Amino acid sequence: TLLLGAEPEKVCAMPDPALPDSDIKALTTLCDLADRELVLNISWAKHIPGFSSLSLSDQMSLLQSAWMEILVLRVAFRSLPCDDRLLFADDYIMDAEQAKCAGLLELHTAILQLVRRYRCMSLEREEFVTLKAIALANSDSMHIEDVEAVQGLQDALHEALLDYECVHHSEDPRRAGKLIMTLPLLRQTSAKAVRHFCSIKQDGRVPMHKLFLELLEANI
């Protein structure tokens, strides 16, 4: 219940109508959207029961490792009702052709693989919010100071997922495990996204806001 209540509001992409359609415009729109979502995701993290009890340093380490997984999982969940399209925002839905034009086809394909996996399972909102919190707590940062405290957070979230599945999906005792088994694909997809946006940053043709840049740099 607390995780459902902590879910951030929807964000609009608002592509700049003054810019002509181009790969730069698409990437500028996505980077701006990501930056605004990141601000919301940081305040979301603070509402995860137990997260704010971690040291500030460990909170930072978890977010620096998992920020892109959180963004990707949110896009994947939003895209569940869409056919082969990614719903980056209600006003920004991207098909393969548009992704290709923006140089994002590989990433688009990878995120859709994740969407299909969740669609097959009919991922529910309750499972999505819990899995997202698990991805954050389980981000495998190499800089964690209080490993036991982070383990405690992982255990509490894992327990919440098991409880939910026990009550709502007693017909499939392996459902929680199946959900956890999607996390490697999420990690892989997120790493792809970070690499791609790092190379866009190197090119220097797309304006990026400071928080997005700061977190991209944390992953280099």
Next chain:
Amino acid sequence: KEKHKILHRLLQNSS
């Protein structure tokens, strides 16, 4: 970590 000023500030803000 000193470089991550915005993340640090956002985490320290209440809300």
